[in-house]
Amino acid sequence: MNIIEAAHIFFDYVQKDENDQIEEINEALSDLSISIEKGSFVCILGHNGSGKSTFAKLLNGLSLPKEGTVLISGMDTRDESRLLNIRKTCGMVFQNPDNQIIANVVEEDVAFGPENLGVPTEEIVRRVDDALKKVGMEAYRLNSPNRLSGGQKQRVAIAGVMAMKPECIVLDEPTAMLDPSGRRDVLRTVHELNKKEGITIVHITHYMEEAVDADRIIVMDDGRVVMDDEPRKIFSRVDELRNLSLSVPQITELAYELRQAGMPIPLGILTREELLQYIIPLMKRAERKGAGADA
Amino acid sequence: MESCALKDVSFEVEDGLFVGLIGHTGSGKSTLIQHLNGLMKPTSGTVYFDEEDIFAPGYDLKGLRSRVGLVFQYPEYQLFEQDIITDVKFGPKNMGLKDDEASGRAEEALRLVGVDPRLYKRSPFEISGGQKRRVAIAGVLAMGPRVLILDEPTAGLDPKGRDEILDCIDALHTEKGMTVILVSHSMDDVARYADRLLVMDKSRLCYYDTPKEVFTHYKELERMGLSAPQITYLAADLRRAGIMVDERMSTIEEAKAEILGFFHDKDKDHNSI
Incomplete structure (x- = not known):
């Protein structure tokens, strides 16, 4: 079963001048189709500007495609009545941990999502406990997030998503700003969530090493999929990857x-x-x- | 509450050196580099530039900041002018240079970082992430620094963008003789480019040596939240298997030469290790 089903997606960035006249249209996604199987660990690679982040933002309705449909567990992201449910199902973690943490205490930050969903208090406490344990941050529940390292902050952000009981987590360059141990910890955490909890992971990265353990790698270029295979096959195509501004x-x-x-x-x-x-x-x-x- | 961000840190950087600065998040790297051009003042101790105490009364700190250029993390967020050339001119104009002189400096700086002249009149917001970052670096170069300090200049870039920025910095170092201090989380990158590595851990300076020497301490580096390049680990694995390759190899080129050398030397001649 596919948890993500994106079919024939087109997406443009439209630039307007001060009079609201269209100045320029940049096509970011062009007839893009990607299906992702429930429970799998998928890495998306591609150079800056290839459309990876644009695609990620379509997966929980942060933006909507110009043409084509995005289905998350069968729910159309265009259907506003399903939006809350879509965001619960498919959580997002972004590059900069400092832009994602809002509360003054770690546990309050993790509780923010379920509180917004109207989850009863005892249930929130349980979920926060559980989520912090799953990312290995339970010892820090009463700490102030701004005293944590980058890798710890990212794991708190992941716990915040986990507290919403998602089926899928999309991570857009979650390790770009982290030191080597922070990177290792975040990677280990998402792999564990995938293996033990069966959470589908969509991991966007510029670090080729991080894609080695994925079930599948999708390479994007110019708003399209240009390669889609298991890591060993993808990383056999050394020269092609170099031509796509990537490496191995x-x-x-x-x-x-x-x-x-x-x-x-x-x-x-x-x-x-x-x-x-x-x-x-x-x-x-x-x-x-x-x-x-x-x- | 007071906390100590740097503790008894002493080191010297010779003119023309390429120095990598590594350390876990919060180890004091960013605090350290902000002392080097006088943006932060140490509680005790001082910094010398060309043997002059930069915190001595009457020292020209403004002048220092054009000679020691600092490129912050994500410098493209600091671009603000309507077009690229005007943005890069901002620094030299601020130093009091005339418009045509500032233009000359800006054009030279943009040439050095490899920005196409056809883009000069474009808005800095219309170009790619890698290009934006090069424009931001040009903004610092236009002030004519002898020392260039960069805080993670490749964060968030794709592999090609990463190589382009690093090759450009390396060219400034080798061709212009510029002294470079590069803060990085990539052990592979510092192994490839740096002459020396400064390693910070918990506010202290732990190592200051060539990358090869530093990476032989990979176990200590791991305890500090760092690591060594994959090639260093490969060397250790091979030596454990009884194959005595150079334990200090740390780049792909070195590993390739070392491994292939094993075959050629032994086949052809007798001067094997």
């Missing part, structure tokens, strides 16, 4: 370079362990040969 994870690139230099290594190596498995025997053999030549 460092280990994948090294494996690719070694292969180009003649070493028998397959395409699409994703992790250190995989690369080691190929190069250790080769290097050991070379070492023995070298030792033999010396003797």
